Amino acid sequence: MALKDLFGKKKKYASIPGDKARKDVPEGLMQKCGGCQKIFYQKELQKNLNVCPGCGHHHQISAYERINYLVDEGSFKEWDKDLLSKNPLNFSQYEEKIESDIIKTGLNEAVVTGEGRIHKVRMAIAVMDSRFRMGSMGSVVGEKIARAIEKARIEKMPIIIFTASGGARMQEGVLSLMQMAKTSIAIQRLHADNGLFISVMTNPTTGGVSASFASIGDYNFAEPGALIGFAGQRIIEQTIREKLPKDFQTAEFQLKHGQVDKVIPRQEMRDTIATIFDIHQFGGGESHAASSRV
Ligand SMILES: [Zn+2]
CATH class of the missing domain: 3.90.226.10 (2-enoyl-CoA Hydratase; Chain A, domain 1)
Known part of the structure; x- marks a missing residue:
């Protein structure tokens, strides 16, 4: 990784590559969006009526x-x-x-x-x-x-x-x-x-x-x-x-x-x-x- 990359624009949300990584997400605190696969605080999703603020996916x-x-x-x-x-x-x-x-x-x-x-x-x-x-x-x-x-x-x-x-x-x-x-x-x-x-x-x-x-x-x-x-x-x-x-x-x-x-x-x-x-x-x-x- 080049040094300048360390100071690059920070991603707003983390994204996880696969199912293996998903297991590390603490249950009850974070939730993965079924639409865009990004991770959100559950509280953040709930405040938005469980609609993803990123992609608009409507969770059940x-x-x-x-x-x-x-x-x-x-x-x-x-x-x-x-x-x-x-x-x-x-x-x-x-x-x-x-x-x-x-x-x-x-x-x-x-x-x-x-x-x-x-x-x-x-x-x-x-x-x-x-x-x-x-x-x-x-x-x-x-x-x-x-x-x-x-x-x-x-x-x-x-x-x-x-x-x-x-x-x-x-x-x-x-x-x-x-x-x-x-x-x-x-x-x-x-x-x-x-x-x-x-x-x-x-x-x-x-x-x-x-x-x-x-x-x-x-x-x-x-x-x-x-x-x-x-x-x-x-x-x-x-x-x-x-x-x-x-x-x-x-x-x-x-x-x-x-x-x-x-x-x-x-x-x-x-x-x-x-x-x-x-x-x-x-x-x-x-x-x-x-x-x-x-
Ligand atoms: Zn989404």
């Missing part, structure tokens, strides 16, 4: 983190927290897997539902969490979502659902598939009563969830870079015997092809939703600026 977040980022402080009240999955088909080791995910995530199932406020407007909200059984939709997930939609309809609140799901939960077989119909019918009833449903697809939204309620919002939004699709790329390629484009099934691809109405960065989500509430005349026309938090 837990259901409660998302709710915190979104609703007016202290306004969230959870519903149906104690609904627990059974093992209706006696699927081998299903109970053990549920139990270990409960311990791992601190959640009882792959969705959190409840009510909260955005810019003081009361709304129903459901947020899926892909850390729990890959966000798969079994009877409890479907039931919690259907109940939240029904409550929104009866109490004339808008509902927002953030999806993050690998699809139907295979351990519950056809009972999982039934949840697609149940949630979609609940949305249909909401629409018949002039209710408002905003769907926000986050990474990943696939399978039975993408093929049911996630795609039938009055507004279908997505987070940047989210994987959105029904079957995986490899399966489709094998079925149709054609090569698919590289960006196939990203939020941006779906936007270009009319499947998504808008791709919204996480930092803009709260204000965008507030604007939509305003357009649909929810709330008493209160000033957004006065209650804005983000």
Whole structure:
């Protein structure tokens, strides 16, 4: 190394070359960006709603983190927290897997539902969490979502659902598939009563969830870079015997092809939703600026 290199411009962030080096990063303090591979203080990322300040990569977040980022402080009240999955088909080791995910995530199932406020407007909200059984939709997930939609309809609140799901939960077989119909019918009833449903697809939204309620919002939004699709790329390629484009099934691809109405960065989500509430005349026309938090 030449002497002058020692006094060169310092890199703002360190970058690591490989997996071996990554093990040296102290857990809980630093985090490697899944997009640009640079290392950040976790605090720095959290302050930025877990969006990389360098490349804009949207990291996956837990259901409660998302709710915190979104609703007016202290306004969230959870519903149906104690609904627990059974093992209706006696699927081998299903109970053990549920139990270990409960311990791992601190959640009882792959969705959190409840009510909260955005810019003081009361709304129903459901947020899926892909850390729990890959966000798969079994009877409890479907039931919690259907109940939240029904409550929104009866109490004339808008509902927002953030999806993050690998699809139907295979351990519950056809009972999982039934949840697609149940949630979609609940949305249909909401629409018949002039209710408002905003769907926000986050990474990943696939399978039975993408093929049911996630795609039938009055507004279908997505987070940047989210994987959105029904079957995986490899399966489709094998079925149709054609090569698919590289960006196939990203939020941006779906936007270009009319499947998504808008791709919204996480930092803009709260204000965008507030604007939509305003357009649909929810709330008493209160000033957004006065209650804005983000
Ligand atoms: Zn990055």
